[in-house]
Structures are given as structure tokens and as C-alpha cells.
Amino acid sequence: MKKRKIDVAVISDVHLGTYGCHADEILIYLNSIDPKILILNGDIVDVWQFSKRYFPSSHMKVLKKIIGMASKGVQVYYITGNHDEMLRKFSGTIMGNVQIVDKLVLDLDGKKAWFFHGDVFDASITNAKWLAKLGGKGYDLLILINRALNWGLTKMGKEKYSLSKRIKNSVKGAVKYISNFEETAINLAIEKGYDYVACGHIHQPKKELKENKHxxxxxxxxxxxxxxxxxxxxxxKRWKLYQYNHDKLSPFFADEEIKNMDMQQLINSITSTNTSTKKDKTEGNATE
Structure with a gap:
């Protein structure tokens, strides 16, 4: 499969070392792209749930793939999260094309993008870590139960079902927490003058333009x-939310206008742009 060339790829919350991790799928994804920059936005390796009894070869292959991408020239930023917080003592460390950081700011085509995991907003992490770890173990068990359920549903020809999503959407506290998380991130980003803010942590993929009075x-x-x-x-110059289950065989388009063009229209748009550029240069030279 031909790799898709992209400027920046961001993944988070892979949770290598847990039963819920889809290591095979993330490996397929990483093998399908050729990014200039790869941002690992926290919780890539789940140190909280780490066990010598469970770290299969597929999980190791993901780490090997990331290191291999770095060795081939991809700039890799590992942003620390709460499940891999032990790496925070190494923040600022640079190993070839791999850099460990707690947060990251990039200039993307003249716009400022702010990246961080997001656990700094989580009071349960900062004030009651033991409770958060207990919740992590319960979540891992729930994912295992969900996998067994979906196996049965698939066998019966029915659609898969997400227990965790159902619980999150039905518990008012969870809904409110997610809303507060997003609002806090946006307000801080606007206050700091950033054009984009990218987080992980809450396992809620999203791309949305938000605004306040500032x-x-x-x-x-x-x-x-x-x-x-x-x-x-x-x-x-566009952000896309990639969804493996829908996009793994789909090309990346900048926007709907390009997506709906046929081959002749694409050729015409490229040649017309080149013609305009040459015309501008000729007129500029004549003026001089």
C-alpha cells in the first residue's frame, strides 16, 4: 500500500501493555503514513497497568515501528501523559529524532499549535492518584468484557456495541467533565494566542472551531x-480527524472541493495555477 505523505500525525492513548490496546490496528495505521512529524500525545505505554505477564509481540512491534520511523528521518515528539508519567523525569531528553517533552508548540503555516496530553485538568489525577489508578483497572476490565460481547454480536451478524461509550454518555458527571475539559483547553489556548489546541486523555476524538468573547x-x-x-x-493547511474504521482505505483530501473534483478538473486547476504564476512573473519582469 502506498504511504500517504502528511505533514503532522498525532496519536494518543494507545495504552500499550493493556488488553484493550488495538496494537495491530495502530501498526497498520503507522505503516500507511509517511509524516514529517509524529506526535505521541501521551499514554502510549501504560505504565500504570504494566505487567511482565502481558506485553505481546504486537505491542513491541508498535514501539519498534516508531523507532524505525525516527531512524528514517521522521521527527518524533513523545509528550508525556498520566499513564506514562514516569517519563516526565526525562522531559527535554533528545535521542536522535526522538524528543521527550511535557508540552509542545509548533508553527504550522504561520499558525501556532499547542499540544499537551490534558491530565493537568484532571483533579482526580492530581489529588487522588490511587483512585484514578483503580478506575483505570476497572476500565481495562470493561474493555475486555466489551470485546467478548462484540465477538458474540459479530457472530450473530449484529453491529458492535460500546459499553464504555454508553456509560460515559449516560453518566452526567462524565458528560460534564468532558465538557469542562474542552472548555478549559479552549479558554487557555485563546488566552495564550494559539490557533490550535490538541489534547488526548479523555478518549473523545474531536475537531471543532470554538470561540469565546476573547x-x-x-x-x-x-x-x-x-x-x-x-x-x-x-x-x-488543514486538520483531519482520521478514523481507522472508516478511513483506512480512503485517501486524504484537503477539503470537500478537492474531494469532489474529477481527474480533468484537478489537472485544469493545477495547470491554471501554473499559468497564472508564470503570467505574474512575466508581468513582474516587464515592469522591472
């Missing part, structure tokens, strides 16, 4: 590779 900013969340199997991609 300005506007595009809120982005890369989702996860446990439930949603999503990533963020930046190319052609």
Missing part, C-alpha cells in the same frame, strides 16, 4: 486506540 481557536482531540481508533492529521 477570540477563537480550533479544538482538537486525537481520541484513542482502545475504543475509537482515531488520529489527527495535518496536511494541505
Amino acid at each position: 477570540g477563537r481557536c480550533v479544538y482538537l482531540n486525537s481520541g484513542d486506540w482502545v475504543e475509537n481508533l482515531t488520529a489527527l492529521e495535518y496536511s494541505f
Whole structure:
């Protein structure tokens, strides 16, 4: 399969080392892209749930793939999250094309993009870590139960069902937390003058333009590779929310206008642009 060339790819919440991780799928995704920059936005390796009894070869292959991409010239930023917080003691470390950071700011075509995992907004992480870890174990068990359920549903020819999404959407506290998380990220980003803010942590993939009385900013969340199997991609000066289950065989388009063009229209648009550029240069030279 021909690799898709993109400027920036962002993945988060892969949770390698847990039963819920879709290592095979993330490996297929990484093999399908050729990014200039790869941002790992936290919780890539789940140190909280780490066990010597469970770290299959497919999980190791993901790490090997990321290292291989870096060795071939891809700039890799590993942004620390709460499940891999032990790496925060190494923040600022640079190993070839791999850099460990707690947050990241990039200039993308003249616009500022702010990347961080997002657990700094989570009071349960900062004030009651033991409770958060207990919740993580319960979530991992729920994912295992959900996989068994979906196996049965698939056998019966029925659609898969997400228990965790149902619980999140039905519990008012969870809905309110997600809403507060997004609002806090947006307000801070606008206050700091960023055009984009990209987080992970809450396993809720999203791309949305938000604004308040002080300005506007595009809120982005890369989702996860446990439930949603999503990533963020930046190319052609546009952000796209990649969804593995829908986009794994689809090309990347800058926008709907290009997507709906046939081959002749694409050729005409390219040649007309080149003609206009040459004309401008000729007129400029004549003026001089």
C-alpha cells in the first residue's frame, strides 16, 4: 500500500501493555503514513497497568515501528501523559529524532499549535492518584468484557456495541467533565494566542472551531486506540480527524472541493495555477 505523505500525525492513548490496546490496528495505521512529524500525545505505554505477564509481540512491534520511523528521518515528539508519567523525569531528553517533552508548540503555516496530553485538568489525577489508578483497572476490565460481547454480536451478524461509550454518555458527571475539559483547553489556548489546541486523555476524538468573547481557536482531540481508533492529521493547511474504521482505505483530501473534483478538473486547476504564476512573473519582469 502506498504511504500517504502528511505533514503532522498525532496519536494518543494507545495504552500499550493493556488488553484493550488495538496494537495491530495502530501498526497498520503507522505503516500507511509517511509524516514529517509524529506526535505521541501521551499514554502510549501504560505504565500504570504494566505487567511482565502481558506485553505481546504486537505491542513491541508498535514501539519498534516508531523507532524505525525516527531512524528514517521522521521527527518524533513523545509528550508525556498520566499513564506514562514516569517519563516526565526525562522531559527535554533528545535521542536522535526522538524528543521527550511535557508540552509542545509548533508553527504550522504561520499558525501556532499547542499540544499537551490534558491530565493537568484532571483533579482526580492530581489529588487522588490511587483512585484514578483503580478506575483505570476497572476500565481495562470493561474493555475486555466489551470485546467478548462484540465477538458474540459479530457472530450473530449484529453491529458492535460500546459499553464504555454508553456509560460515559449516560453518566452526567462524565458528560460534564468532558465538557469542562474542552472548555478549559479552549479558554487557555485563546488566552495564550494559539490557533490550535490538541489534547488526548479523555478518549473523545474531536475537531471543532470554538470561540469565546476573547477570540477563537480550533479544538482538537486525537481520541484513542482502545475504543475509537482515531488520529489527527495535518496536511494541505488543514486538520483531519482520521478514523481507522472508516478511513483506512480512503485517501486524504484537503477539503470537500478537492474531494469532489474529477481527474480533468484537478489537472485544469493545477495547470491554471501554473499559468497564472508564470503570467505574474512575466508581468513582474516587464515592469522591472
